[in-house]
Amino acid sequence: xxxxxxxxxxxxxxxxxxxxxxxxxxxxxxxxxxxxxxxxxxxxxxxxxxxxxxxxxxxxxxxxxxxxxxxxxxxxxxxxxxxxxxxxxxxxxxxxxxxxxxxxxxxxxx
Amino acid sequence: xxxxxxxxxxxxxxxxxxxxxxxxxxxxxxxxxxxxxxxxxxxxxxxxxxxxxxxxxxxxxxxxxxxxxxxxxxxxxxxxxxxxxxxxxxxxxxxxxxxxxxxxxxxxxxx
Numbered sequence: 018x019x020x021x022x023x024x025x026x027x028x029x030x031x032x033x034x035x036x037x038x039x040x041x042x043x044x045x046x047x048x049x050x051x052x053x054x055x056x057x058x059x060x061x062x063x064x065x066x067x068x069x070x071x072x073x074x075x076x077x078x079x080x081x082x083x084x085x086x087x088x089x090x091x092x093x094x095x096x097x098x099x100x101x102x103x104x105x106x107x108x109x110x111x112x113x114x115x116x117x118x119x120x121x122x123x124x125x126x127x
Numbered sequence: 128x129x130x131x132x133x134x135x136x137x138x139x140x141x142x143x144x145x146x147x148x149x150x151x152x153x154x155x156x157x158x159x160x161x162x163x164x165x166x167x168x169x170x171x172x173x174x175x176x177x178x179x180x181x182x183x184x185x186x187x188x189x190x191x192x193x194x195x196x197x198x199x200x201x202x203x204x205x206x207x208x209x210x211x212x213x214x215x216x217x218x219x220x221x222x223x224x225x226x227x228x229x230x231x232x233x234x235x236x237x238x
Contacts (some may be wrong), residue, residue, distance in 0.1 A: 021169075050226055059131075059217050059229035060170070105169060113158055113177065114185065115227060117169035 020044075023106050023118030030096055031126050038104060039090040039099075039119045046108030049082050050115070051087040054103045064091070096125050129153055131230035133218050139236045140208040148203040148233050150218030156228075158221045159201035160185075161193060163214040164232075170217060176201055208237045 023040045030036060040049070046066050052060035064075050066089060074078055079092045089106055093098035096111040131152045132221040140146055152159065157178045160203040162185075172185030176195040190212060192204045201220075205212060212237050 023169075048225070052229075057232075059219075059231050062226050062228065065226045085182060109225075113221060113225075113227075114175070115160075115170075117171070119167055119169045 021106060021108055021116055021118040023121055025121060026119065027122040027124070029124045029126065032096060032098060034096055036093040036096055036100070036123060039088060039089060040106030040107075040108075040118045041088045042106075042108055042111070043087070044108075045086040046122055047086075048109035048117075050107040050109060051078075051080050051089070052105045054105065054120075056102070060105055067078060081121045093123075096123075098125050098127055101125050105106070131220055131228055133216075133230040133233050135233060136231065137234045139238065140198045140205075141238055142209060144208050145206050146208065147205075148177075148216055149200070150202065150230060151200045152218075152220040152228075152230075153199065154220060154222075154228065155198070156220035156222050157198070158187075158227075159195065160219040160221075160227060161191075161201070161203045162217045162219065163187065163212075164217060165214050173203065173216075194210070201230055208235075210237045 021051045045110045051063045054060045064080040069086045071082040103120045105120050134149045160175040161173040164170045174193040176182045179198045194202045216233045218230045221227040
């Protein structure tokens with residue numbers, strides 16, 4: 018089946034630093050989504066990308082849909098303590114099925 | 128507007144017991160989904176329902192059954208729980224085949 022490789026698996030950064038994570042796939046996706054999961058909660062949608070090459074921002078978050086449609090990245094600028102959590106990429110394929118990456122655990126030290 | 132709600136939040140079962148996880152959404156979404164989340168594996172799709180009256184298997188359907196009771200509600204049933212089904216279960220919904228919105232999860236332990 019389809020697989021997404023998300024990296025890095027975890028990051029430990031200082032408050033104020035920028036963060037970058039990415040996702041690659043062996044298959045093409047029509048839509049890329051980025052979610053954040055806080056401890057004990059369900060994933061919350063951060064950004065949705067619908068077109069190859071698309072670059073979208075949501076506050077301090079910026080995400081891009083790769084030209085090949087097989088990859089995406091998420092950047093967080095000027096990190097703050099509440100950015101802590103697990104970030105998931107997800108590719109939306111046919112029939113609305115989401116394939117998730119393994120997640121990036123982000124820790125921000127004040 | 129509560130979004131996606133799930134009950135119960137926590138459950139402990141003995142091997143062989145059965146239970147039903149409930150999910151409801153108030154966003155008038157057509158599609159609903161059940162996922163399980165295990166450490167280091169992201170979320171994996173168990174079953175989904177593209178519209179009221181239809182259900183289809185996802186990536187890991189074995190040991191589970193589902194019922195799309197109406198447009199709002201989508202339940203997941205474990206007929207005979209096994210320790211391998213210890214996991215966190217998430218329900219999600221979406222407008223047709225676009226971005227999905229998740230509930231808070233049910234933490235299930237099978238001993």
